[in-house]
Each structure stands twice: as C-alpha cells, then as structure tokens.
Amino acid sequence: QVQVVESGGGLVQAGGSLRLSCAASGRTFSKYAMGWFRQAPGKEREFVAAISFSWITGATDYADSVKGRFTISRDNGKNTVYLQMNSLKPEDTAVYYCAARANEGLATTQNLYEYWGQGTQVTVSS
Numbered sequence: 001q002v003q004v005v006e007s008g009g010g011l012v013q014a015g016g017s018l019r020l021s022c023a024a025s026g027r028t029f030s031k032y033a034m035g036w037f038r039q040a041p042g043k044e045r046e047f048v049a050a051i052s053f054s055w056i057t058g059a060t061d062y063a064d065s066v067k068g069r070f071t072i073s074r075d076n077g078k079n080t081v082y083l084q085m086n087s088l089k090p091e092d093t094a095v096y097y098c099a100a101r102a103n104e105g106l107a108t109t110q111n112l113y114e115y116w117g118q119g120t121q122v123t124v125s126s
Helices: none
Strands: 002-007 010-013 018-026 033-039 046-051 060-062 070-075 080-085 094-101 120-125
Touching: 002 094, 018 033, 018 094, 018 120, 033 070, 033 080, 046 070, 046 080, 060 070
Parallel strands: 010 120
Antiparallel strands: 002 018, 018 080, 033 046, 033 094, 046 060, 070 080, 094 120
C-alpha cells in the first residue's frame, strides 16, 4: 500500500508560479512511476504530467496544454514528486491530484494508477 499526499496549491495571479509536492509513504516509493492529473469544475479529470522510476532521472511526459510551462521531477531520497508550474493561466485552475502506480514505466492513463491523493486546489486569477 502507498499513501500519497499533495501540498502546495493556492491562489496565484496569471503568469505566476507554484510548485506542488507529493509525499509518498508505504512501500518502496522509488519503484513506482508517478503522475499528476487535474480536474477543473464541470470537467473530467485529465492527465497533466508523469515521470517513470529511475535511480538517475526518470523519463517524463506532459499534456500538450502544459508543455514548456510545467516540469515534473522526483526525489527518491525524500519520497517526493514535484510539479513546478510556471506561466500559469486561468485555465490551469483545477484540483490537482498525485497518483502512483506499481510499475517503473510512466503512464498517461488514469486507470493505470493504483494510488491517489486527495488533491490540492490551484486557482489562477486573471
């Protein structure tokens, strides 16, 4: 069993930055691929970013809407995944969820992730 807890959300003006953190506990975190998803009001939850397991640096993938603005990274020693969000736009407003999958390869599909956090709210004002 893996528990994941997100933090770092908040209110920011358009063009600003936020860094989300996802702390994982339980089984060997470093063997898990991790992902970030988000759900805006009235919309379905969607993929944002994912990172594979690696002892050096993991492979990453991003939704087209955040490429060049968001960066996912992980610190296996701290059992933590980060999502650095720059140049934020009002359309980035959503609840952001961290997820873990018991597989080293990254995935962009929600149903491939077994463990989910409760989410953290990100609000971008115009």
